[in-house]
Amino acid sequence: MSAAKDKAQKIINENAVAVFSKSYCPYCNASKQLLNSVGAKYFTIELDKVDDGAAIQSALQEISGQRTVPNIYIGQQHIGGNSDLQAKSGELKTLLKEVGALEA
Template identity: 55%
Template sequence: MAVAKVQQLIEENALIVFSKSYCPYCVRAKQLLKSLGATGKIIELDNEKDGAAMQTALVEISKQRTVPNIFIKGKHLGGCDDTVAAHRNGTLVPMLKDAGAIIVVEA
C-alpha cells in the first residue's frame, strides 16, 4: 500500500523531496532547490503518520535508504550529494526546467 502511495506522489509531482525535518542533508538540498527557484512537493517523513512505511517503500522504489530522496519528473535524482553534484555539473537546472519545476521568467 505504501509503495503505491509513494509511486503516485512521485508521478504526480514534477519535483518531490522525501525529507526529514531534522536532517542537515535534507536542509541543504531543500535550500539549494529553493535558491534555484524550484517549486515542488516536500514530504517530511518524520511528520507523516506512515512515514516509516513510506521510507521503506522508497527503498523498494529507488534502492536508496537515506534522505533526502529526490525525484524530478518521475526520475530518481538521489540524495543531497547527488543534487549538489548535478547543480555543479550544470544538469540540475535544465532537469528542473524540463520538469516544469522552475518558473522561467523571460526578459
C-alpha cells in the same frame, strides 16, 4: 503493493520534483535550500511528520534502492540524495525547466 508504496509512487508520479525528507535532517535542508535558490517548484513530504513515514521510507527502498533521505526525484527519475543533487547543481536549472518545475 503496500499502501505506503502506492502513496510514495503517487507522490513521485504526480510531482515534477518530489523530495522525501525529514525535518531535522541537515542533508535534506541543504537539498531544499539548493532547490529554493534556483527557484524550483517541488513537493516535499517530511517523513518524520506523517504517521506512515517509516513505511514510506521502506517503500522508497523497494522503488529506488535508496533508503536514506533526502530521496529526490525529478521528472519521475530518481536523482538520489543530497550529494547527488549538489553534484547536479550546474545542470539543475535545465533539468527543472525540462519538467516544468521552475518558477516563472
